[in-house]
Amino acid sequence: MINYNPKDWVTFIFHVHKADTIRTLWPLMISVAVFSGIIAYLELNYLKLAETTYVKNIGMMHNLLGFVISMLLVFRTNTSYDRWWEGRRFLGALTNVSRNFAIKIKSLKLSEAHNEFFDYAIAKYAFALKEHLREKQYFGKNSLLIEVDGGKHIPNQVAASISSRVFELQADGEISQEQLIILNADVQQFTDICGGCERIKRTPIPYSYSAFIKKFIFIYVITLPFGWVFSLGYFVVPIVPFILYVLASLELIAEEIENPFGEDANDLPVDEICNNIEKHVGEILK
Amino acid sequence: MINYNPKDWVTFIFHVHKADTIRTLWPLMISVAVFSGIIAYLELNYLKLAETTYVKNIGMMHNLLGFVISMLLVFRTNTSYDRWWEGRRFLGALTNVSRNFAIKIKSLKLSEAHNEFFDYAIAKYAFALKEHLREKQYFGKNSLLIEVDGGKHIPNQVAASISSRVFELQADGEISQEQLIILNADVQQFTDICGGCERIKRTPIPYSYSAFIKKFIFIYVITLPFGWVFSLGYFVVPIVPFILYVLASLELIAEEIENPFGEDANDLPVDEICNNIEKHVGEILK
Amino acid sequence: MINYNPKDWVTFIFHVHKADTIRTLWPLMISVAVFSGIIAYLELNYLKLAETTYVKNIGMMHNLLGFVISMLLVFRTNTSYDRWWEGRRFLGALTNVSRNFAIKIKSLKLSEAHNEFFDYAIAKYAFALKEHLREKQYFGKNSLLIEVDGGKHIPNQVAASISSRVFELQADGEISQEQLIILNADVQQFTDICGGCERIKRTPIPYSYSAFIKKFIFIYVITLPFGWVFSLGYFVVPIVPFILYVLASLELIAEEIENPFGEDANDLPVDEICNNIEKHVGEILK
Amino acid sequence: MINYNPKDWVTFIFHVHKADTIRTLWPLMISVAVFSGIIAYLELNYLKLAETTYVKNIGMMHNLLGFVISMLLVFRTNTSYDRWWEGRRFLGALTNVSRNFAIKIKSLKLSEAHNEFFDYAIAKYAFALKEHLREKQYFGKNSLLIEVDGGKHIPNQVAASISSRVFELQADGEISQEQLIILNADVQQFTDICGGCERIKRTPIPYSYSAFIKKFIFIYVITLPFGWVFSLGYFVVPIVPFILYVLASLELIAEEIENPFGEDANDLPVDEICNNIEKHVGEILK
Amino acid sequence: MINYNPKDWVTFIFHVHKADTIRTLWPLMISVAVFSGIIAYLELNYLKLAETTYVKNIGMMHNLLGFVISMLLVFRTNTSYDRWWEGRRFLGALTNVSRNFAIKIKSLKLSEAHNEFFDYAIAKYAFALKEHLREKQYFGKNSLLIEVDGGKHIPNQVAASISSRVFELQADGEISQEQLIILNADVQQFTDICGGCERIKRTPIPYSYSAFIKKFIFIYVITLPFGWVFSLGYFVVPIVPFILYVLASLELIAEEIENPFGEDANDLPVDEICNNIEKHVGEILK
Structure with missing residues (x-):
């Protein structure tokens, strides 16, 4: 996405930007x-x-x-x-759910290892989704924490890994049944957002x-x-x-x-949004 | 649905496609x-x-x-x-709920037989809905797992079968009451999606x-x-x-x-979506 | 509602339908x-x-x-x-909630008497709402199961009767507190749909x-x-x-x-929708 | 609001109504x-x-x-x-939530005093909101049941009073924790509706x-x-x-x-809606 | 935002307002x-x-x-x-959630110290969000109650602080698991609203x-x-x-x-909304 000052008319009128249709x-x-x-x-x-x-x-x-x-x-x-704009809303929802999920994990006062896992996993989901929408594969910085198989749908594997960990926390008695309900509401949003972005990407007019x-x-x-x-x-x-x-x-x-998820001049700032998710989730969980 | 490159103007202008109104x-x-x-x-x-x-x-x-x-x-x-586009959103929601439901089933670490049942049932729902919207009947690959009666509403029977299994899991103590709440939220979406698609199909302008x-x-x-x-x-x-x-x-x-659920050139890629649901649910549950 | 083939131009152009504005x-x-x-x-x-x-x-x-x-x-x-179209969505939601509620009742494996009550009550709500929107009163086929007072708001009475039964099931220990939460979410939708239809009916431009x-x-x-x-x-x-x-x-x-709930040529197929609800709920619960 | 027959063209064309812009x-x-x-x-x-x-x-x-x-x-x-129309939807939502809340209270089979309190409180909220949107104050027919302070936001005080009573019911063991969840979902809607109406009223184009x-x-x-x-x-x-x-x-x-909440000829039928809420809630709870 | 009387045409036509495009x-x-x-x-x-x-x-x-x-x-x-208008809806939602959350805290009859904390924290969130959207930092009136680090995302820190306190209340047995579910639904809305406002601010056409x-x-x-x-x-x-x-x-x-969150003549009344939140939450909790 191009960052621009919408009030600078002269530049707009006389500058032929690289994205200009001319x-x-x-x-x-x-x-x-x-x-x-x-x-x-x-x-x-x-x-x-x-x-x-x-x-x-x-x-x-x-x-x-x-x-x-x-x-x-x-x-x-x-x-x-x-x-x-719907694509932008999905990316905004990804930001929101990442933050909310991180805030709840922090509030639960789990062990350091769990916090580290979720800190890694939430950011990994964002990057995996970004690359998935650009038809690339993302294996992440630390393949030990979440191992993914390049032949399968990568964001789904990360989501399944987050979901498993949350259900295990409950099975191990570290969180209550009610807290499972609270966390699950966030976890399933990741997959809903992924599905929404895929829909926009795959269905032109x-x-x-x-x-x-x-x-x-x-x-x-x-x-x-x-x-x-x-x-x-x-x-x-x-x-x-x-x-x-x-x-x-x-x-x-x-x-x-x-199709707003690419790298064209007018596309959404997907990279910036992913970096912000990583940064803000880190601020909350570290 | 026709897959096309929206940037190839020459083809668009001079090619008379089979869906062309001319x-x-x-x-x-x-x-x-x-x-x-x-x-x-x-x-x-x-x-x-x-x-x-x-x-x-x-x-x-x-x-x-x-x-x-x-x-x-x-x-x-x-x-x-x-x-x-609303029809497309319903099919997207079907994808999302199928994945989310499969991820949760996997996270619950049920017995292999249950996983197999849900793997079969989720995909069966998608195919049954597709054929229902095209006024055909779908009996599935494995009639032993879910038996349906061709004289009645088939997607409803598959949904009822999934719902019964989920409530039985709770009755048998394999999942908790709270997990029933979590799973039920997904199960009822199947029927909501079916009703939404029927509404679009049956109500022209x-x-x-x-x-x-x-x-x-x-x-x-x-x-x-x-x-x-x-x-x-x-x-x-x-x-x-x-x-x-x-x-x-x-x-x-x-x-x-x-009416976007048919097999016209401009209709939605219903077949592809159903195949993807089967594939991705399989990846998660197997 | 008129069922028509939107592709038959000749009929459209030369036939003066009874709903024709001419x-x-x-x-x-x-x-x-x-x-x-x-x-x-x-x-x-x-x-x-x-x-x-x-x-x-x-x-x-x-x-x-x-x-x-x-x-x-x-x-x-x-x-x-x-x-x-909003009216159509409400009627679609009524179909969805009727089916979902029936599927859950069935999954709960209650006694035959309860199933019979809900089978009767769900369909009765649909018919009572239809007649209410047409400013008529509906007393139902079996006044023993749900008695209504013609002087009061009839759909509300049917909804109250369904709600009471659900809360009694919990009080009697036949369903759990969590199952009450699940069923209640459906029950209150009936009244929301009724309110939405009344709003459309009573508020012209x-x-x-x-x-x-x-x-x-x-x-x-x-x-x-x-x-x-x-x-x-x-x-x-x-x-x-x-x-x-x-x-x-x-x-x-x-x-x-x-006002799409009447019996004009362009109005919504309210009768057909009510009959379908009765039929499909019957298929599920009997 | 003016009740009119939209099909009577002659009146429309030759009658200069008091709301006519001429x-x-x-x-x-x-x-x-x-x-x-x-x-x-x-x-x-x-x-x-x-x-x-x-x-x-x-x-x-x-x-x-x-x-x-x-x-x-x-x-x-x-x-x-x-x-x-958004204002109309809020008033419709107020009708829905009032009815749903009353139906649940009735289903809970509480003591007569509680029923009387909620019967009074739900209607009072509707009237208090109406007067609040018209910049007047509403103290209600029975100040003993809910005492309000004219210097403060009146609908908030009524809502707080309803909410307190619901939480007390749970603290006293008259309703369960799960029933608190069910009732709370309705109670908070009152305040959401009030906020929505205030937003429309206070923000012209x-x-x-x-x-x-x-x-x-x-x-x-x-x-x-x-x-x-x-x-x-x-x-x-x-x-x-x-x-x-x-x-x-x-x-x-x-x-x-x-601004549709006033008393102009084209404004919404706020008075009628409030009276209906009072009547229907009374029918349910008495 | 300019408060104006939309019916005073003469002023509109002959007065050149400071926001006039001329x-x-x-x-x-x-x-x-x-x-x-x-x-x-x-x-x-x-x-x-x-x-x-x-x-x-x-x-x-x-x-x-x-x-x-x-x-x-x-x-x-x-x-x-x-x-x-979407920005306005987010600010309206902030008002609603602030009031609803305060009403619930009051209904829970917690100790005076908790009430004071939430009274302070809810208002602080509103002001922190306002300054954040104007690219300023807000440290609040009482840094002892919620300490924030200017280098990090301030509204997130306030939200995390509210969330922590709510989860602690449950851990300490002052509220039940079910009440945690009720309160958490409000708490996460704060972060959703923040994300929505950031989205509008950062994504021009x-x-x-x-x-x-x-x-x-x-x-x-x-x-x-x-x-x-x-x-x-x-x-x-x-x-x-x-x-x-x-x-x-x-x-x-x-x-x-x-971008409606600034201080231009046509921008939303963000200051007034924040002050109202502080005032109304104070009325409820004090």
Whole structure:
């Protein structure tokens, strides 16, 4: 994630950030500019179409469909943003449950070895989940405390290991049945959070919408110069690519933030959140 | 569900996927194209209506209603997408509760026979629910462990069987009263998830909206060429069907994703989710 | 509720269903058509207003307010649909809690008499709630098991009767204190669902919105022919009623689905849900 | 709250209800009508501005900003309605928790004195909350059962009194520890509901939005006649005030329903809800 | 937060509040006014571009993109408002949990020293959270009761201290295991609320949207005078800055309320809420 000062307009407007959609779109924009120029040349200079030609009014279609395309892009933006924010809520919930679980473990005044185990295990869960969401494997700093098998689902193994330890504490009489209820409520949240993040990661917007929006933008922009040439002349060369930039940028940003757990410029600060969990749990339990 | 790379625009734009709405709409689009051509011939060549005829301005109605139709389609899109996503959340919750329940069973260190039963039962619930939502019956791989009666609600029978086993464990003293509270919280989620999926499956958008939107699109598109012929001439032949394509596609996609548990191209990956549940529960309990 | 096949467009478009808004609106539409015809006659043939008259441009107001009226209708549609869907969620929750509660009762292996009581009571609650929401009274098939007083709130009496029985089971030592906690969580949901349904039923959209939208549609449509006559001539006679049909239909459908527990064509399938609860609870407990 | 029949259009359209925004807006509308008349006189008769003057095209700005103002008003409408409905949900939750708590108290078969105390206390909480939200104080019908100090937060004192009694019941051995858990879950909801209602009441929409929307409507409407006079002549005199009526009504209704606990015509039926709580709790506990 | 009377329109319209966006925007508005004047001079008086020039029609682009920019701003407004309101809900939840926890502590009839500790600790948590969200440190009025280390996360230390005391009460036999469950449910909410507030504070809207919206507004407004000069002449000098004011204000207000825990004019009344918590908890526990 990029840390930025939202009030510094000048930088925003004139700086082309590495995440700027223009970096991805400029080849397409240049192609569209050239295409618009050719159409303008053909219609104005080569064919010399009269002012009364019906071609002139093709823009009526674009006006009518302008609503639909705007609303589709807002639908696309809203759903992507909702996933991004839901992903953020899951990571926030991971922070909360890590802290709460650590505070309770501390309050129970268990032996030092148990505290050390949970201090290690809670942070390990966060890092294992992070790498799992990035399709990597995390084996942790201390494989003696929790041994994981790379062939299986790693966060599940860490969660099972935490759960086992909690149930053992009760079986050994170190905590009461009621305290087991209290701790278990936290433990199962780890797996719920993992499942929620996997859901966001694995379920992009339905294929039909994704395909339909891209096809629609393409046809809309490609047909735009035909009619507009009569009103705008060669000004279609900068204007049509700008309209492409606006419409396609919204689709591109939506695509990028839809899966927020990666390492793109707009993704969530997953690394920072994991480090904070490790730090704060350490503060509580050490 | 189709797995796709959302960043590959070229494929999206030029490939006509089997789920593409154009495959359903092309007969209708051709009819509308022919109809528009006839209207154009009648008005321009046969009747030779003057430029001053009032027919020319019928497009005013289409402009005014353009907002309404766009907003209705966005409403339709939003509600269908919300059901699709709610369905996805239920399947995610099924994954979570299956894992959490398995982790707890494992942590309780019950006898091998019990672990085997729950390993079988949790996966069986997922498959039974999947087939139930597709109006089929699922009797499972091992009918000895959980016997179900095809004439009754199968997921309920599996859930009742899991619940009975959990209460028996407590009655037999293998788990405590407090552990019963912990396990019961998971068990009842299975039935809640089933009820939620049934709700989405059985309750399409109210009939009046579905009928109204279809009627409105039909009348809107059919009346479009009358006025537009004067501005667009024979260009109405490709343009009017394109507008139909845009409007009807949104309704068609909405219809398809509204019930997300089937085997359509845009439906949720129910099979994959069930297989994953079986695999991950197996990893935990074996 | 109407069961329909959302993919059958032909029926939707050409069939005038008994719930179709046109059945309610046609007298109003004919009045508006006559009114538009009179305005057209007066302006075009009687007063013979010149093309340069200011009356011609009254349509500017309609264009400007077109956004506002569309957005208001979408707001109206969204809020009504949300109530309808929230009502559906409550009925789904009633199904879930009925099944879960029955599964637990079965798992507890109580005496046959208790099972019979709960089998009767759970279904009775569903039917009592249904009739309560339709402002009727339900006394049930077997008044010996649960006696209710028609002068008081009937669902509350059934819920109190279920709750009493559960607490008695604990007092008699047939279930443990912890099992009381488990069962109580279900029992109180019955009353929560009843309260939620009553809330939807008794609280329509604020009066001011309802009145404002109706006034706005009326003035908007009534003033439409004055300006449009100059562009559309006698075509205002079919067009203005069509615009009324579109705008008023949205308001009419919203009104109908706002209270979804009745017996209108678009209302929720309350009867079917109650019958299913009776059937499935019977399957579990018998 | 006004009870009304949403299907009676005639009344809605022709009746000017006491909550109608026109009652508040007519002085402003008349001022705007006079102002528009003066502008029309100046531009058409006094200055006799030519048809080619640039003033004529000021309406372009209004068209461009028409989207923005519509969307802002819908944003305003949505947020106000959400608060109103959230307030309704809190009052519904108060009904639910009152009934559930009463049903449990009844099921516990406590002494008559306890039942009487809770019967009194639950209703007292509802009335105390109602008066608290209207910035009045409620001391109740029977100050002997629960004595409150007018200088302090009254609903908190009633809640503390209920909570104390419940904990005393457990300390005296009249209810078990597990029953304390069950009852406590209800008791703390009273305070949660109170906090939720206070939040809605005390937090209007951010000042900047409220001020910006009002300024924007004012400038928008005031500048409207300058350009429109050339197209509409003296018709601006009725039309501009009508546009003001539409835009300002939405803001006015939003303001009124934003705080829904008062005694305005559109406010929630708080009195009726409190009376129902008293009645239904009485039915259960007596 | 500014306390204001939402019904006093005159003040809203004519008073330029210190939080008014015009205070931030006027230098930019003046620059745009000068820029528009120069363009007007160049096109009208210096270059004397003919009425038939294509430059005249550049406004077509602005009309087409008018939808998109309006919808983007509404998206921006909605997401910022949602964070602001979610922040408010967290502060409301802090009020609720503080009161509920205090009421339970009182009901438990512990020794005076314990009551004093919790009275101090609950208020201290609120103040510590407030200062933490403003990146300051809070050590409290009485460091003897809860000692905190400025180098570590202060609210976590206060929460850990509360949790420890609650678990000690149970270990010392002053409260039962079941009462521990009841109290623990409140204690862990403190940390959940803290995590929620940190999430809102630390996660602004994705950089790409923030940058895209600002770039889009800038290009949109800067290109506006080129085409509009032909219709509006020197009227572009006031009109273009006004359009900038409308568009940029929405972005500016959204930026300000996005992080609602500061001391800006539109921020939430955090100080007042903390003081109320201290006062009401004191009323209950003293």
